[in-house]
């Protein structure tokens with residue numbers, strides 16, 4: 001597993017670049033003076049408002065801290081942009097009325113006094129580095145808005161860009177990428193050394209997709225000319241990018257921007273470990289994994305290739321793409337549960353699957369639905385939203401399910417359905433043994449078995465418990481944990497007849513994922529899946545063991561689970577909601593027990609700690625929890 005540290009602050013695309021250790025010192029005169037106020041603003045703070053005391057969140061709702069941090073942060077859904085980037089690009093490439101053309105900027109007051117090596121591009125162009133401008137050459141103002149991309153946004157100090165419209169062959173073996181350097185935004189406006197501003201701007205442009213990963217940068221000489229800075233500044237910026245993993249240089253094929261391996265080769269979503277400088281701001285309320293980066297990109301490319309036929313079809317909801325249904329059915333069959341594609345209904349996640357099943361099957365609303373206590377808050381939220389009467393069945397990390405309790409409840413309270421998570425149950429991590437599965441399958445009630453966490457078996461080798469299956473058992477699954485929650489692919493495995501009925505439910509179309517996402521899922525769930533799974537199991541196992549070691553000596557107890565994504569702590573005498581509230585004041589968000597309770601009030605001395613964060617973040621989180629707990633001890637001692 002990687003023991004990659006959380007991103008250093010400097011790695012985060014915040015508008016204010018953190019100190020970077022740069023190579024060559026910058027010539028002071030490289031920095032235009034005085035820099036106008038940056039157009040970017042500080043990141044929306046993700047501190048505060050962590051969910052600690054409220055009711056279980058609604059299915060789609062995320063804790064405020066998460067929403068804040070992901071809305072502005074770098075790890076984001078496609079299309080979303082970090083605030084800093086949005087601020088620097090939202091104003092658009094069209095030049096504002098007040099913005100001066102580059103040629104003017106270069107030759108008038110905005111240009112700094114500069115070192116001999118940092119001549120304004122306009123001068124450079126007419127002397128040593130650039131071609132003598134031919135009579136027909138366009139002025140730089142034109143060049144700036146064409147060959148080198150759009151002019152800067154309003155308020156931005158226009159860079160003294162090259163006056164040479166199109167780089168000549170002889171001095172530019174690498175063409176300037178389209179939209180470059182406009183993709184960097186008003187990078188000169190950042191405080192600090194120019195080289196650092198430049199490397200930060202390149203990093204942010206890569207994160208934001210304005211500079212596609214893989215883009216080949218122009219040569220150092222060309223960059224210095226296009227950006228209007230000294231060669232030394234360019235070299236320093238590129239060295240920093242290379243050292244931090246954002247640039248890959250291969251002899252003969254130039255330098256290509258990329259995302260660093262420490263972000264792409266791990267299971268922790270980037271958003272989980274972006275802390276503020278010196279002041280923890282950590283979110284351990286989510287048990288989510290990052291997408292398997294390279295496999296995902298490859299799947300996207302293959303899906304795009306296969307999409308042509310799909311695009312001439314209607315795109316209307318179906319039971320799922322035939323190829324995906326086949327793949328899923330085959331997986332069940334290989335796993336000992338014979339399944340035909342007609343038995344699979346693809347949904348936009350396991351929660352969607354549960355929603356559809358409840359809507360269709362919970363016909364007698366006077367009868368309760370049996371749920372584990374504790375249980376997955378997302379499922380509880382769906383049930384609460386439907387005002388369902390719940391029948392809690394105890395499950396513990398150590399002892400598993402109380403089947404006797406469930407059997408008695410079935411006899412005396414006649415629940416119409418049960419919702420159970422037999423594999424690495426969220427949050428206890430409990431894993432149902434084969435005998436218990438068989439016993440539950442014999443009970444006279446319909447069971448919805450949520451197998452979302454089944455693939456996250458951290459035993460070596462993974463075990464081979466049968467599915468919880470039988471004539472009255474319906475399985476639901478999801479790619480959320482196995483692959484990526486952003487994929488929004490889940491499914492129902494039921495009888496072909498029930499699948500046909502569910503197709504007629506008016507909710508089905510709404511709960512069906514877009515066909516293109518299904519294409520991607522089909523690519524990911526195919527051949528490469530075993531390698532992806534083995535990799536994430538290795539990393540999660542290491543993170544789980546690391547978290548367990550960190551908790552040594554806390555006095556909190558837990559059972560190390562065989563799989564899943566979190567530890568379920570018993571805090572002894574410490575009330576979990578209070579501890580979570582104190583941790584929140586230290587900048588750490590965690591989810592206390594009552595969020596997992598069917599009645600939303602009990603389990604007051606439990607806390608769920610996911611091990612999906614990087615070891616470094618887990619370390620900081622446990623330290624903060626310990627400190628928060630000590631405060632409590634201190635209060636008792638002094639009271």
Ligand SMILES: Cc1ncc(COP(=O)(O)O)c(C=O)c1O
Nearest residue numbers: 349350351376426452478480490
């Ligand atoms: C047991 C369980 N089911 C379902 C989900 C969510 O699945 P989906 O994202 O597919 O709706 C989770 C997420 O934590 C979970 O723990």
